[in-house]
Amino acid sequence: MTKKTHKGVRLALSGSMAFSQLRPETRDALNAMCHSKSYRAGQTVIHAQEKCDFIGCVQSGIFRIQRTLADGREHIVGLLVEGDTFGRAFDGAAEFSIEAATDAEICAFPRAEFEALLTRSPDLERAVMLAITNELDRAREWLIILSNQKIAGRIAGFLLLMCSRFRDIDHILQPGPQGIEVKIPISRADLAHLLGTRPESISRSLHALNDQRVIDILEPNRILIRDTKALARVADEDEIEALATLQDLLKNHRPAH
Amino acid sequence: MTKKTHKGVRLALSGSMAFSQLRPETRDALNAMCHSKSYRAGQTVIHAQEKCDFIGCVQSGIFRIQRTLADGREHIVGLLVEGDTFGRAFDGAAEFSIEAATDAEICAFPRAEFEALLTRSPDLERAVMLAITNELDRAREWLIILSNQKIAGRIAGFLLLMCSRFRDIDHILQPGPQGIEVKIPISRADLAHLLGTRPESISRSLHALNDQRVIDILEPNRILIRDTKALARVADEDEIEALATLQDLLKNHRPAH
DNA sequence: GGGCAGCGTTGACAGGTATCAATGACCTTT
DNA sequence: AAAGGTCATTGATACCTGTCAACGCTGCCC
Known part of the structure; x- marks a missing residue:
């Protein structure tokens, strides 16, 4: 083993x-x-x-x-x-x-x-x-995200947290021309456990965000974040700093020309 | 100040x-x-x-x-x-x-x-x-409690956590002949924020537990825990309850001959 | 005492989610 | 290639909770 x-x-x-x-x-x-x-x-x-x-x-x-x-x-x-x-x-x-x-x-x-x-x-x-102190604060971040009543809000918070935390890990996060591609490293069931809900609700909310053009579900665990502001609005929290990191990433990887 | x-x-x-x-x-x-x-x-x-x-x-x-x-x-x-x-x-x-x-x-x-x-x-x-390590684990305990879908389950988890954590603080916890009396040190609104819900839901679930004789609401902030096991059952999951209903159904529809 | 504000509670209702059930896609196994 | 399994998805329905509103209660101030 x-x-x-x-x-x-x-x-x-x-x-x-x-x-x-x-x-x-x-x-x-x-x-x-x-x-x-x-x-x-x-x-x-x-x-x-x-x-x-x-x-x-x-x-x-x-x-x-x-x-x-x-x-x-x-x-x-x-x-x-x-x-x-x-x-x-x-x-x-x-x-x-x-x-x-x-x-x-x-x-x-x-x-x-x-x-x-x-x-x-x-x-x-x-x-x-x-x-350890940082880990403690991250655990409390999770508490904030979980306190969101709507599943879509939790998912949005989760995606934003992934972006801010894993910004240097290129096999999880990949900035592209249309947005940031997030590779979700766990199954729907695990994601549901993480967000305190059920796989069905995860799927539904994810596809709702997809239909709203906020994200793009490339594959079940490959999500393209198209509209970071809308996502932050859905998360409805002061993830403004996370938003800033996102826009940083986009700027660096999409040089204007 | x-x-x-x-x-x-x-x-x-x-x-x-x-x-x-x-x-x-x-x-x-x-x-x-x-x-x-x-x-x-x-x-x-x-x-x-x-x-x-x-x-x-x-x-x-x-x-x-x-x-x-x-x-x-x-x-x-x-x-x-x-x-x-x-x-x-x-x-x-x-x-x-x-x-x-x-x-x-x-x-x-x-x-x-x-x-x-x-x-x-x-x-x-x-x-x-x-x-700090203990604080981290406590924060994760909260995550477990918050991940409970039903409000009554979160309240039960909260009360049990109070009991285990404030065991030695006598102005919060007081064991008595009929159970343990918990003095909730925060308002309903704060409790709602803590458990990721609204004061109205807190009130309803608390009174539901009261009607089930699991707890006794002496005063709004003074709760007597009558049935610890039942409380743990509520906290641990509603699936047990669902299981019970299921077995009820089975019993009624397939009576032992 | 009367008025007022804050808090907890209760009711009615709409909306979101859990649950159960079924389908299709993908992968592994045979 | 066929069969079986896992996983993601979708649909239908019942239940729970958020929301808005109203009420009673307490303590406070004028």
């Missing part, structure tokens, strides 16, 4: 926001302790309520953060993409499971070693603290 | 989960740097998008973590009670506002001093890291 490669794998820290500003010594120490692990779509990385002996950093692919409810259904509370970190420093028991949504890779830092390095490296301490 | 008292106020760290395990030296250092601040209900502690020069720890009262949307409405993404900490270490700009929901007190640690202490005190580092 899990393929462990030898130690000392070269760490792709360049794409990792959290660890991009570390001193060379700290980075070397991290590289020295890390294991690389591969997962196939559907495999579980961490089980909820079980102790986990490592801190992870996503290298490639998409992971779902989720909880299995009493009735067996699963609720997704977040996604992890490359550069994101997960795991609880100084505390073993995870509250949520982490599953690979696609084939994916992580690098894992053994808990004890990581915590020791954390304690003696102020730069790593700062980086991890910032990463 | 904000009443600053002299430095060196004795810190009520005993009630604070986050700081309860600190070494005496670290605790003294915190005590030495802290200011006490008082707020009246409705006052703003931190404005979203503004730099905040301190890290805070709630001493008494309730605070709302919220964001003001473009259309003027405010959405609450969490509550803070005594012992909870807030503020972004190593990072100035807050993403959400913090407002006093009741008259309340905090103690504030100047950012620079706090960060310096954080860097040289592994025990404080550990405590803060744990606090």
Whole structure:
């Protein structure tokens, strides 16, 4: 299942926001302790309520953060993409499971070693603290999006959040002449779980936005965002900053001539 | 508005989960740097998008973590009670506002001093890291609760979360012979914002639970939880209820011979 | 005391969504 | 090529919730 490669794998820290500003010594120490692990779509990385002996950093692919409810259904509370970190420093028991949504890779830092390095490296301490704080704010962003009563509004919020968060990940986001193409990395059912609704409603609202020419459904999971302003209006929230990022992207990739 | 008292106020760290395990030296250092601040209900502690020069720890009262949307409405993404900490270490700009929901007190640690202490005190580092990680998990709990399609389910989840989280805070939770009495510290409108709905729906669902003898509305803000299991059933899913109706139907239409 | 504002509650109604059921597209398997 | 499965979609219907409106209650101020 899990393929462990030898130690000392070269760490792709360049794409990792959290660890991009570390001193060379700290980075070397991290590289020295890390294991690389591969997962196939559907495999579980961490089980909820079980102790986990490592801190992870996503290298490639998409992971779902989720909880299995009493009735067996699963609720997704977040996604992890490359550069994101997960795991609880100084505390073993995870509250949520982490599953690979696609084939994916992580690098894992053994808990004890990581915590020791954390304690003696102020730069790593700062980086991890910032990463968790940002993750917290992202979780609260989700709360705002989920609080939207209409499904179309949640979808709009989701698409805008994808754009603002994954703007540097080219296999998810691709600016084009007619708009930004978003590749949704999860199924309709997962998206429904993420947005607190059902696949049927996702489909309906998505096609409603399609008919309004706000978006264009190229394929089920390839969405072209045609009218960002309209989308922001549907989301009805102060995602104005996200809108700004979008227009930035468009400007850079559609030089006037 | 904000009443600053002299430095060196004795810190009520005993009630604070986050700081309860600190070494005496670290605790003294915190005590030495802290200011006490008082707020009246409705006052703003931190404005979203503004730099905040301190890290805070709630001493008494309730605070709302919220964001003001473009259309003027405010959405609450969490509550803070005594012992909870807030503020972004190593990072100035807050993403959400913090407002006093009741008259309340905090103690504030100047950012620079706090960060310096954080860097040289592994025990404080550990405590803060744990606090943020827990806060993150709590935010994700909220996501689970909010993803419930029916309002009654969200209210049930909210009440259960209150019970598990405020177990030791006796002016909010009071166990009695007939059940647990919960004092809801916020208005119906705030509760509606918190659960992503409207005050009218809150009222209706609450009274529906009242009529089902699951809870007892002593006063608008004083709820007696009579049947915890039933409440958990409502929170966990309506699918169980649906399943029950289904089995009822089956029983009626296919009587055991 | 009377008037007033804020809050919680209740009613009526329209609209949105969950649910059940069925279809078609795509992929894998045989 | 045929068969089976998964997934996305669409349709019909019942239910829930948002919305607008009105009412009673409390506390406050004049």
